[in-house]
Amino acid sequence: MNQRILISGASIAGLTLAHWLARYGFQPTVVERAPGLRSGGNGVDVRDQAVEVTERMGILPRIRELAADVQGMKFVDTAGRAVARIDTRDPAATEIMRGDLVALLHEVTDVDYLFGDSIRDLTQDDDGVTVTFEHAPTRSFDLVIGADGMHSNVRRLAFGPEAxxxxxxxxxxxxxxxxxxxxxDRWVTMFNTPGTMTGIYRSGNHARAKAYFMFRSAPLDYDHRDITEHKRLIGERFADDTSWRTRELLESALADPEFYFDALGQVRMDSWSSGRVSLVGDAAWCASPASGAGAELALVGAYRLAGELAAAGGDHRVAFARYDAALRPLVDKKQQIGPNARVMIPKTAGGRWLRDLFARLQLMKALGAVERRSRAKGLRLLPDYAPAA
Structure with a gap:
């Protein structure tokens, strides 16, 4: 039942889902708008139950080999002097560059791919889902899963407008x-003015570095796929900031053809499924980069969705309900991002001074240790799904 499954999106959630579906005997196809795997992205954390998922996939040793090897964050003044440092290393987690993780997932996922294409329309009935693509011929699938990010095309088509x-x-x-x-080297360096952050992420295991920019703002009207417009927005916002190394970082970042810009936002939905269509990863529950839980939720969510489909013998009505019930408590917890954005971008000079004081007194490190112990206490082993007989 429901063997032919289309997955939109070849990133962490989509590839993980495809891997497990194929292992359970389903026939997944992955469609990806980009012409190939997206190699960019920042550092992501593989932690808690996500460690177990990658271990069961056989890629955990390689993840540890490719670890970003970053010690922590440091905050600097206009002269570049470190005013505070926070050690962010977690012995129970591994940070890896997103592109490296995607490449590993692709290596162990042998399924059909449609690169350079996307879904134009979908129509579902009692027998399946008819999918019209931008380029490929129209095809029928039993189920469609949107793993296509915060600005999900599948979510728009099956559930309604993004807003x-x-x-x-x-x-x-x-x-x-x-x-x-x-x-x-091996540090994330951040400089703040009230309401803004400029930073650079330098992994110990990679030749390149990542420049970061963040700013407070009312909602902006822009096309989320127009990189030229994205560069204009950042260029205008930081054009007059000559503090620290902001100008050099801006010039370097604007020259990158894979420049990435987006809103800090969360996706909140009462249900992640509509008939034969479901969502996974950021398309369903984006917790925002401030949560630090995007990769963890993508890996665990995809594993649970594939497992519930296998356990239900492909019955999507049973599987989608169980998937929602099993994962929603974790998603709700991870979406509680607390003061993370205020730590990275204090609103005022006074707030920045207080943040730096807390960091120097190691209060943030202590709070992080408490949070890690709390996570460990709440962890349960993931189910070892077996396909229904």
Missing amino acids: QFIDFKDHYFAFADSDPSLGE
């Missing part, structure tokens, strides 16, 4: 490749 589901968190952010000489 119904995105909770904007008053900030915009951008990142791009940058000159590594501008930052300290």
Whole structure:
């Protein structure tokens, strides 16, 4: 039952889902708008139950080999002097660059791919889903899963306009490749003015570095796929900031053809499924980069969705309900991002001073240790799904 499954999106959630569906005997096809795997992105954390998922996939040793090897965050003044440092290393987690994780997932996922294409329309009935593509011929599938990010095309087609589901968190952010000489090796260096952050992420295991920009703002009207417009927005917002190394980082970032810009937002939905269509990853529950839980939720969510479909013998009505019930408590917890944005971007000079004081007193490190112990206490082993007989 329901063997032919189309997955929209070849990133962490989509590839993980395809891997497990294929292992359970389904016939997944992955459609991806980009012409190939997207190699960019920032560092992501594989932690808690996501560690177990990657171990069962056989890629955990490689994840550890490719670890970003970043020690922590440091905050600097206009002269580049470190005013505070926070050690962010977690012995129970591994940080890896998003592109490296996607490449590993692709290596162990042998399914059909449609690169350079996307879904134009979909129509479902009692027998399946008819999918019209931008380029490929129209095809029929038993189920369609949207793993296509916060601005999900599948969600728009099956559930409604994006504005119904995105909770904007008053900030915009951008990142791009940058000159590594501008930052300290193995550290994320951040400089703040009230309401803004400029930073550089320098992995110990990669030749390049990532420049970061973030700023507080009312909602902006822009095309989320227009990179030229994205660069204009960041260029205008930081054009007059000559503090620290902002100008050098901006020049370097704007030269990157894979420059990435988006709103800091969360996706909130009462249900992740509609008939034969369901969602996974950021398309369903984006917790925002401020949560630090995007990869974790993508890996665990995809594993649970594939497992519930296998356990239900492909019965999507049973599987989608069980998937929602099993995963929603974790999603609700991870969407509680607390003061993370205020830590990275204090509103005022006074707030920045207080943040730096807390960091120097190691209070943030202590709070992080408490949070990690709390996570460990709440962890349960993931189910070892077996396909229904």
